[in-house]
Amino acid sequence: MYPFQLKSNENASVSYPQHENGHVDSISLLSSEKTVQELLEPAIQGMDGNLVEFSEALRTVAKALRLAAEGKACAQADAAEWKHKYELERERNMLLEHKVLSPEEHHCDLPSERNEGLSNKEDATYQAIGQTLKCCGKNGICTHEILRDGEADSDYESVKNGRKKKASFKLAWYCKGESSDQYKHDVVSFARGNITTAERSSKQISLKWETSPQTVLVLTKPNSTSVRIICAEMIRWLKQHKKLDIFVEPRVRSELLTESSFFNFVHTWEDDKEALLLHTKVDLVVTLGGDGTVLWGASLFKGPVPPVVAFSLGSLGFMTPFYSEHYKESLDAILQGPISITLRHRLQCHVIRESAKHELRLDELTLVLNEVTIDRGISSFLTNLECYCDHNFVTTVQGDGLILSTTSGSTAYSLAAGGSMVHPQVPGILFTPICPHSLSFRPLIFPEHVTVRVQIPANSRSPAWVSFDGKGRKKLEPGDALLCSMAPWPVPTACQVDSTSDFLRSIHDGLHWNLRKTQSFDGPRDT
Ligand SMILES: NC(=O)c1ccc[n+]([C@@H]2O[C@H](COP(=O)([O-])OP(=O)(O)OC[C@H]3O[C@@H](n4cnc5c(N)ncnc54)[C@H](O)[C@@H]3O)[C@@H](O)[C@H]2O)c1
Numbered sequence: 001m002y003p004f005q006l007k008s009n010e011n012a013s014v015s016y017p018q019h020e021n022g023h024v025d026s027i028s029l030l031s032s033e034k035t036v037q038e039l040l041e042p043a044i045q046g047m048d049g050n051l052v053e054f055s056e057a058l059r060t061v062a063k064a065l066r067l068a069a070e071g072k073a074c075a076q077a078d079a080a081e082w083k084h085k086y087e088l089e090r091e092r093n094m095l096l097e098h099k100v101l102s103p104e105e106h107h108c109d110l111p112s113e114r115n116e117g118l119s120n121k122e123d124a125t126y127q128a129i130g131q132t133l134k135c136c137g138k139n140g141i142c143t144h145e146i147l148r149d150g151e152a153d154s155d156y157e158s159v160k161n162g163r164k165k166k167a168s169f170k171l172a173w174y175c176k177g178e179s180s181d182q183y184k185h186d187v188v189s190f191a192r193g194n195i196t197t198a199e200r201s202s203k204q205i206s207l208k209w210e211t212s213p214q215t216v217l218v219l220t221k222p223n224s225t226s227v228r229i230i231c232a233e234m235i236r237w238l239k240q241h242k243k244l245d246i247f248v249e250p251r252v253r254s255e256l257l258t259e260s261s262f263f264n265f266v267h268t269w270e271d272d273k274e275a276l277l278l279h280t281k282v283d284l285v286v287t288l289g290g291d292g293t294v295l296w297g298a299s300l301f302k303g304p305v306p307p308v309v310a311f312s313l314g315s316l317g318f319m320t321p322f323y324s325e326h327y328k329e330s331l332d333a334i335l336q337g338p339i340s341i342t343l344r345h346r347l348q349c350h351v352i353r354e355s356a357k358h359e360l361r362l363d364e365l366t367l368v369l370n371e372v373t374i375d376r377g378i379s380s381f382l383t384n385l386e387c388y389c390d391h392n393f394v395t396t397v398q399g400d401g402l403i404l405s406t407t408s409g410s411t412a413y414s415l416a417a418g419g420s421m422v423h424p425q426v427p428g429i430l431f432t433p434i435c436p437h438s439l440s441f442r443p444l445i446f447p448e449h450v451t452v453r454v455q456i457p458a459n460s461r462s463p464a465w466v467s468f469d470g471k472g473r474k475k476l477e478p479g480d481a482l483l484c485s486m487a488p489w490p491v492p493t494a495c496q497v498d499s500t501s502d503f504l505r506s507i508h509d510g511l512h513w514n515l516r517k518t519q520s521f522d523g524p525r526d527t
């Protein structure tokens with residue numbers, strides 16, 4: 001049923017001849033009304049009552065035809081305007097997608113068949129999507145699909161740059177210990193009038209390397225002696241015992257080199273443009289620090305993210321399940337695989353400036369792993385935030401602000417503001433007010449597919465401030481808005497056990513659950 005509906009809608013929205021035909025029809029209808037009037041006018045004079053009635057009826061019919069024609073012309077004008085808006089929006093999205101993903105934007109040459117017609121950016125995007133669909137098949141998901149880093153491209157790039165080929169892996173969904181290669185795209189099926197949902201209970205995601213990882217990026221919390229020591233030790237071990245290529249941040253490379261020239265083999269990047277290409281070079285990311293270092297690591301990847309192994313070297317680690325003391329055993333197991341992973345969803349955020357509402361270019365897209373927060377900053381006035389979910393008005397937040405959080409971020413700021421804790425594998429957007437000045441406002445959770453818009457009303461008394469994972473604060477002036485939706489690039493984090501055990505352990509340890517002593521048997525009882 002749906003494919004047919006979609007097809008007809010598609011034709012309706014893009015077919016120009018129909019549009020033009022429509023106009024011709026309306027004009028001919030308008031002129032027919034005029035003709036009827038011209039023909040009847042002289043004849044009517046001096047006719048009897050019946051004929052007058054008949055002519056009135058004809059006049060009514062002609063009027064109805066004219067109104068219908070006008071309505072149609074109006075609808076066509078509306079459709080043309082919407083089509084124009086849609087095309088602008090599509091072009092904007094294409095530009096953004098290319099900015100983040102397209103290798104040609106980063107000045108990489110592509111094999112000739114991908115290069116053809118690159119002036120037409122849509123073609124390149126469709127080719128990439130086509131390739132993804134081709135690979136996807138029924139047997140899990142492969143890295144080159146996730147990273148849009150097809151075999152042909154990798155080979156070509158590797159030869160060109162004399163660099164090692166990126167390791168590929170495969171994801172499988174398994175249920176209650178049973179492994180299955182079948183990744184069900186269909187959540188709901190519809191057969192013989194019955195709607196059923198696919199079996200989804202307690203599925204964990206397992207990552208299996210198809211070729212061995214060769215390159216590791218090590219990210220560290222700054223200004224910490226213990227982190228510095230363990231970082232140097234780990235890099236030495238990864239090189240000497242695992243023969244891996246290592247990338248670190250420019251700051252860390254300088255630190256390592258002041259320690260010893262042995263670390264000359266360590267790679268880094270020179271500028272942001274080069275950092276944007278990290279996902280094409282790195283097979284695994286290791287973080288040494290707390291949750292903040294995981295957030296920092298995720299923020300370096302503006303598109304796809306390689307698997308992240310987070311070692312705990314902070315005070316409170318909800319996303320850092322690995323103990324740094326056991327790094328050798330943990331990395332041994334991870335490099336060998338398979339490993340359980342949590343696919344942590346991210347939100348993509350856009351600031352829309354009132355002052356630039358007619359411009360095609362938007363502010364830069366920002367991805368968050370925890371949350372985006374809009375608050376009153378230093379202003380003493382309440383924030384006044386109009387919130388919409390897919391064009392539906394939700395509420396006006398009057399209070400200190402609003403948090404739009406991922407489920408991974410549900411244990412962070414959103415929790416402190418009274419939001420629920422949600423398993424990180426649940427896809428959804430948490431909508432949590434900060435100190436609302438309305439007793440009836442409670443936190444909400446929206447499904448993954450919605451777009452939330454937070455608008456600063458033009459008559460707001462003060463500006464608001466937006467921050468992304470607690471960083472990059474920006475001022476939102478009256479009239480500005482923030483658009484927020486689920487990003488297509490999650491952060492795959494390696495689990496110590498599996499995503500549910502790790503989540504429960506983090507709240508047991510982090511929030512001191514189950515520390516209350518159990519009541520003794522010895523005491524009063526119901527009789
Ligand atoms: N009142 C609050 O609870 C509050 C206020 C501001 C920011 N934050 C959080 O701090 C985060 C930034 O972290 P940072 O380390 O860069 O700053 P930070 O150094 O100020 O640390 C903030 C604390 O939040 C913890 N945290 C971060 N992400 C978490 C998560 N997903 N689950 C549970 N705890 C988490 C960190 O471990 C740390 O203890 C923001 O994304 C925000 O969620 C919380």
Ligand SMILES: Nc1ncnc2c1ncn2[C@@H]1O[C@H](COP(=O)(O)OP(=O)(O)OP(=O)(O)O)[C@@H](O)[C@H]1O
Nearest residue numbers: 219220221222289290291292293296314315316317
């Ligand atoms: N590589 C990095 N470069 C720049 N800033 C970083 C880096 N790693 C972490 N940070 C920042 O340093 C701060 C502290 O990091 P992190 O949360 O990892 O350590 P912590 O505060 O000791 O841990 P915890 O919060 O668990 O006590 C965070 O704000 C984080 O964004």
